[in-house]
Each structure stands twice: as structure tokens, then as C-alpha cells.
Amino acid sequence: MPWREIAPPIMQTLAPYITFDHVEVAYNDFVSGLRGVSFQIEKGEFVFLCGQTGSGKSTIIKVLSGQVKPTKGRVMIESQDVGALAKDEIPFLRRKMGIVPQDFGLLPNKKVWENVGYAMRAVGKSRTDVRQEVPDILERVNILHRADAYPTELSGGEQQRVAIARALINDPPLLLADEPTGNLDPEHSVEITDLLLSLHARGTTVIVATHDMAVVERVGHRILRMSAGRIDNRTPEEIAADEQADHNGGIEPNDEPSSSSEPSVTDSEEGTDA
Amino acid sequence: MLDQLEFLLTEALVSLRRNKWMTFAAVTTAAMALFIIGGLTSAYIGLASYAAQVESKFEMKVFVRDEATPDQAKALGERLKKLDGIKAVTFQSKKEVWETFKKENPGITAALEIDNPMPDTFTLTFTKLSKADDIAAAAKKMPEVAPKDGVQYQSEVQEFLDQTMSTIRWVGLVLGGLMLITGGILIYNTVRLTMIARRREIRIMELVGATRQTVWTPLLVEGLVQGVLGAILATGVLWVAHSILASLVRFSIPAASMSNFALGGTLFWLILAGAVYGVGCSYLAIREPKVKEIPR
Numbered sequence: 046m047p048w049r050e051i052a053p054p055i056m057q058t059l060a061p062y063i064t065f066d067h068v069e070v071a072y073n074d075f076v077s078g079l080r081g082v083s084f085q086i087e088k089g090e091f092v093f094l095c096g097q098t099g100s101g102k103s104t105i106i107k108v109l110s111g112q113v114k115p116t117k118g119r120v121m122i123e124s125q126d127v128g129a130l131a132k133d134e135i136p137f138l139r140r141k142m143g144i145v146p147q148d149f150g151l152l153p154n155k156k157v158w159e160n161v162g163y164a165m166r167a168v169g170k171s172r173t174d175v176r177q178e179v180p181d182i183l184e185r186v187n188i189l190h191r192a193d194a195y196p197t198e199l200s201g202g203e204q205q206r207v208a209i210a211r212a213l214i215n216d217p218p219l220l221l222a223d224e225p226t227g228n229l230d231p232e233h234s235v236e237i238t239d240l241l242l243s244l245h246a247r248g249t250t251v252i253v254a255t256h257d258m259a260v261v262e263r264v265g266h267r268i269l270r271m272s273a274g275r276i277d278n279r280t281p282e283e284i285a286a287d288e289q290a291d292h293n294g295g296i297e298p299n300d301e302p303s304s305s306s307e308p309s310v311t312d313s314e315e316g317t318d319a
Numbered sequence: 320m321l322d323q324l325e326f327l328l329t330e331a332l333v334s335l336r337r338n339k340w341m342t343f344a345a346v347t348t349a350a351m352a353l354f355i356i357g358g359l360t361s362a363y364i365g366l367a368s369y370a371a372q373v374e375s376k377f378e379m380k381v382f383v384r385d386e387a388t389p390d391q392a393k394a395l396g397e398r399l400k401k402l403d404g405i406k407a408v409t410f411q412s413k414k415e416v417w418e419t420f421k422k423e424n425p426g427i428t429a430a431l432e433i434d435n436p437m438p439d440t441f442t443l444t445f446t447k448l449s450k451a452d453d454i455a456a457a458a459k460k461m462p463e464v465a466p467k468d469g470v471q472y473q474s475e476v477q478e479f480l481d482q483t484m485s486t487i488r489w490v491g492l493v494l495g496g497l498m499l500i501t502g503g504i505l506i507y508n509t510v511r512l513t514m515i516a517r518r519r520e521i522r523i524m525e526l527v528g529a530t531r532q533t534v535w536t537p538l539l540v541e542g543l544v545q546g547v548l549g550a551i552l553a554t555g556v557l558w559v560a561h562s563i564l565a566s567l568v569r570f571s572i573p574a575a576s577m578s579n580f581a582l583g584g585t586l587f588w589l590i591l592a593g594a595v596y597g598v599g600c601s602y603l604a605i606r607e608p609k610v611k612e613i614p615r
Contacts, residue, residue: 133531140528152519167529171322214527
């Protein structure tokens with residue numbers, strides 16, 4: 046079994062929604078984003094991609110959204126090979142997903158509703174569509190009351206809501222969020238997490254890349270731990286023990302230095318990752 | 320459809336307004352390039368048409384040596400007709416030439432009591448003026464042709480036309496080319512600056528699934544507008560320059576006249592050239608890959 050996470054029994058009869066099959070991403074000879082990552086995600090799942098900065102979480106989001114092509118391996122979304130898509134097909138792939146970037150990506154010179162409306166116009170929707178749909182979308186993320194505000198007049202949590210609202214313009218079945226709480230204080234983090242959970246409750250598959258373990262523990266959904274571009278199969282206890290061993294210079298507590306038969310070599314020592 | 324078109328055009332206008340000084344620089348440089356190219360092209364066309372007129376009127380005289388028999392003179396005429404670039408060869412006997420000369424210059428010839436000094440003469444006209452030198456050289460080598468001054472023609476006129484047209488060609492090529500490159504770099508830079516200024520919008524468009532056409536069209540329209548504005552400006556300047564030149568010519572040479580400025584034609588061709596040029600430069604700027612991590 047190349048991956049640790051196992052889908053719930055009720056979902057095993059269905060074809061997986063997303064499949065990563067031994068995916069590698071090499072940025073150059075020395076920098077790797079992913080090193081043979083395999084996992085499956087079923088439709089309607091809520092998955093956290095956890096790990097330290099540079100562990101490969103964001104690369105997974107980029108690969109899924111076609112921003113980066115795998116160097117090796119295969120990435121399938123609903124039996125569509127993402128790596129084999131032509132440049133002209135990528136925009137249509139992205140219309141099937143909502144992408145929430147780490148930095149919100151809001152246009153400072155446009156109001157909240159214009160930020161969402163602009164994205165809608167960019168995918169070919171008319172002014173009438175914008176007038177009709179924007180209030181509903183803003184209502185879904187509970188930011189309609191700030192529709193006429195500029196992004197600079199909003200709190201971090203509110204800006205993130207607008208970014209999520211913009212990701213919903215195509216009514217996507219999949220939502221990819223890269224560090225959605227990374228720039229927020231704990232209170233706003235809870236707010237955004239609850240919003241993502243409510244979208245998930247409506248049937249949206251949600252994949253969240255985060256290193257905010259407080260959020261992950263609070264939500265308690267499936268976790269894919271990343272380390273140095275790989276899925277980390279260790280249990281949290283093993284990770285804690287390894288970290289402790291690292292802290293002690295590779296010597297386990299109560300071990301004799303001479304009896305330490307397995308040197309503590311972590312994945313991160315094998316190379317630099319992105 | 321119209322709605323989408325309006326969105327794309329609005330995006331292009333926003334870009335032009337944001338980079339107005341860069342747009343101004345690009346438009347004026349494109350205008351200068353098109354002015355030089357347009358001006359030199361119309362000068363070249365004008366001169367070429369003048370040269371064609373001159374060609375039809377241009378004549379060369381070939382004199383037969385005194386000792387040549389009528390048969391030899393006839394044979395000479397046949398050989399002259401076969402030379403490359405000859406349109407027509409007409410023959411006048413020495414008697415006919417003398418009579419014509421006396422008619423045209425009665426004041427000179429009335430008092431002269433001399434024998435006919437004129438030789439038998441062939442008059443040559445050309446299909447290609449540029450061949451005149453070769454024809455003259457070939458004719459001089461023919462034994463029936465008078466050894467001294469046997470061939471007469473205004474070679475300096477032909478040389479002047481050839482040199483002027485060649486100079487215009489080179490000046491147009493070098494100056495116009497340089498200006499085109501400069502204007503192209505400016506349009507390229509303007510579009511690149513726009514891409515930097517609008518990187519947030521472009522990124523959002525790409526994230527939500529906008530097609531490449533949606534992202535590219537406003538940038539191409541921007542280049543198109545710059546090229547077309549440059550062409551309109553160039554046509555205006557050409558028109559003014561032509562009017563000034565025409566009045567200068569009228570003032571200094573009252574008998575001479577310059578052809579009228581073809582405003583419609585010039586505007587059409589320069590706008591077409593400017594549009595292709597502007598879109599081409601924008602396309603090059605857009606095609607340049609963004610600096611990003613590219614996995615191998």
C-alpha cells in the first residue's frame with residue numbers, strides 16, 4: 046500500500062476523485078517539490094495537507110491546478126490526466142475547481158463585489174450574470190454586508206472570505222486552499238475554517254494546505270502529512286520521538302551512545318525541497 | 320459576445336490609461352518610423368514614375384562613320400536592334416539629318432556655305448534606361464560607328480536617377496529599419512510594463528480559468544492601438560510635409576508641379592502597417608515566458 050490513508054469503506058467501491066500515482070516534481074537538479082507521492086482522495090472529502098514550509102504541500106496544490114506539471118508519475122482528477130493536458134485545456138480544468146491563494150490575491154483598486162465580478166467577467170460571464178450571482182456568492186461566505194468596501198478596508202478574515210467567494214464563481218466541486226489561515230490571527234482562523242467546513246457540508250471536496258496544526262486538530266478530518274516532498278507515514282508519536290531525537294543530537298533518551306544502531310536521518314536531510 | 324468584447328476593450332483601455340507616458344513614447348516612435356518609411360516610399364514611387372517618363376523620352380544617337388557603305392549602315396541598324404534593352408531604332412540619312420538641322424537652326428546655317436558635315440544617324444530609344452551604358456559601350460565597339468564621339472547620350476541624367484533611387488532605397492532601409500526597431504522595442508516594453516502593472520489581474524484571470532485569448536486580447540489590442548495611432552500621426556505629418564514641400568517647389572520653380580498627396584491611400588497603408596507592427600510587437604512581448612519555477 047503506497048499510501049497510509051485509506052478511504053472509508055463506503056467510498057472504496059467508487060473510482061477515486063483524485064489520484065496521485067508516484068508523482069515527482071523536480072524544479073532543477075537540486076530542488077525537488079515532490080518525490081514519489083501517491084494518495085487518493087474521494088469525492089466530498091475534506092483533506093488537510095500538513096507539513097513544514099517546503100515540505101511539498103503547495104506543490105500538490107499547484108500540480109492539481111495545472112500550475113506545475115509533474116516530472117514523473119500521474120495525477121488524475123475524475124479520470125482526467127492533469128499532467129497530459131494541453132495549455133489550452135488548463136483554464137477549463139481550473140473552472141472545475143476553486144483556488145484560494147495564500148496571499149488572498151485581491152485587487153486593491155476594486156470593491157469587494159467588483160473583485161468577484163471581475164473574475165466572473167474573465168471567465169466569460171455577462172454583466173447581468175454578475176449582478177445576479179455576486180450577491181448570492183458573497184452571501185454564501187457571509188461578506189455581503191461589506192460588498193462596497195475596498196480590500197484595504199477589510200480585516201484579514203474578511204479578505205480571505207472574499208478570496209474564497211471569488212473561488213466559488215464557477216460553483217466548483219473542488220476547493221483548493223493554500224494556507225488559508227496562514228496570515229490570520231486565531232479568531233479569524235476559526236472563522237475561515239468554519240466557512241470551509243460549511244462548503245464541505247454542501248458536498249464540495251476541500252483540500253487545504255496548512256502548517257497550522259491548531260486548525261487541523263480542531264477540525265479533525267483526514268490528514269496527509271508531508272515531509273521533504275514525500276508523504277510522511279509516521280504516526281504523530283513517532284514524529285514527536287524523532288524530533289526529540291534530533292533535538293538530542295540523534296541520541297534516544299536512556300540509550301547508550303554505543304548501542305544506537307539506527308542513526309536519526311530524516312527525510313529533510315536527503316535534499317532541498319520546494 | 321458583445322458583453323465579452325466590451326470587457327476586453329475596457330481592459331485594454333485601462334492599460335493604455337495606466338501607462339500613458341509609455342504609450343505616448345511608443346506611439347510617437349512608431350509614428351516617426353512610419354513617417355520615415357512612408358515618406359521615403361512615396362518619394363521613391365514618385366521618382367520611379369518620373370524615371371519611367373524619362374525613360375520613354377530618353378534617346379541615344381549613334382553616328383555612322385563616313386566611309387561606311389549603305390549596306391554596312393543597314394547591317395549596323397540590324398545589330399543595334401538586337402541589343403538588350405532597345406525599344407526602337409530609327410535611321411536618318413546624312414541628308415535628312417542636315418535638312419532637319421538647318422530647319423531647326425536657320426540662323427546658324429544660313430550664312431554657311433559648307434558641305435553637309437552630318438553623318439548617317441541612328442536614334443535609339445530604350446525599354447530599360449539602366450542598360451544605356453552597356454548599349455553605348457557595345458555600339459562604340461561596332462566598326463561602322465564613327466570612332467570619335469560616335470555615340471552620344473545624356474548619361475549623367477540616367478546616372479543621377481539611378482543614384483538617387485539607390486540612395487533612397489538605402490536611406491529608407493537603414494533609417495526606417497532603425498526607427499522600426501526602436502518603435503518595436505518601445506511597444507514591446509510598454510506591453511511588458513502593462514503585464515507587470517496588471518500581474519495581479521492576469522494572475523486572477525488565470526486562477527479562475529480565463530482562456531489565453533481573454534488574457535492576451537487586451538494586451539494585443541494595446542499594441543494595435545499604439546501602432547494605429549502612430550500610423551495616423553505619421554500620415555498627418557506626411558501630409559503637412561508634402562504641403563510645405565509642394566509650396567516650396569511652386570515658389571522656387573513656378574513651372575514645376577508636384578503630384579497631389581494621396582491621403583486616403585497613405586492612411587490606409589500606414590494604418591495597416593502600423594496595426595500589423597503593433598500587434599506583432601505585443602505578441603512578441605506576451606510570448607516571452609514569465610519568470611517562474613518551471614519543473615523539468
